[in-house]
Amino acid sequence: MSLINGLPAHVLLVHFVVVLVPLTALALVVSAVWPVAARRIGVVLPVMALVTLGSVPLATEAGEWLERHVDSDPLVRRHAELGDGMLPWALGLFVLAAVVWWTTRRTAAAESGAQGGAQASGRTGSVIRIAAAVLSVVVAAGAVVDVYRIGDSGAKAAWHDGYSKTATGGKGDGDE
Numbered sequence: 001m002s003l004i005n006g007l008p009a010h011v012l013l014v015h016f017v018v019v020l021v022p023l024t025a026l027a028l029v030v031s032a033v034w035p036v037a038a039r040r041i042g043v044v045l046p047v048m049a050l051v052t053l054g055s056v057p058l059a060t061e062a063g064e065w066l067e068r069h070v071d072s073d074p075l076v077r078r079h080a081e082l083g084d085g086m087l088p089w090a091l092g093l094f095v096l097a098a099v100v101w102w103t104t105r106r107t108a109a110a111e112s113g114a115q116g117g118a119q120a121s122g123r124t125g126s127v128i129r130i131a132a133a134v135l136s137v138v139v140a141a142g143a144v145v146d147v148y149r150i151g152d153s154g155a156k157a158a159w160h161d162g163y164s165k166t167a168t169g170g171k172g173d174g175d176e
Helices: 011-032 035-040 044-068 074-083 086-112 120-158
Strands: none
Touching: 011 035, 011 044, 011 086, 011 120, 035 044, 035 086, 044 074, 044 086, 044 120, 074 120
């Protein structure tokens, strides 16, 4: 993918990543630590994480096209290097979203059909839920921090020489 309506596709597609990664991370953490919320969110959590996962390679591929069509610059190279690291975080969000969803479904099914052997299974389920919650917080935080770092480096690459810190005297600068 290269251009959308005359604009580099990366400039548009990156907004999906910037919005979906923190939103998915928040939904994952809430679902992992609050089972009632996980039941309410249901299958939306893993579906949203899958869409997030899919948006990352699209934005990355469009970014690689854009990188080949701009002047070589250390800021652009740094942004590209950081951008290549987003996919593992998005994959982690997806895997954990699927685990949290599956664990919540399994727990709800066990509670509705409680039987004598459910106590041992309940302890195992609790351990899995606690591990998933801890991993969810870690991966969600890492993903959000990484998307911030990538976005910050991209903004610096795009705008480092593109504006003046003082008003240029043009219309709309508030000096009229």
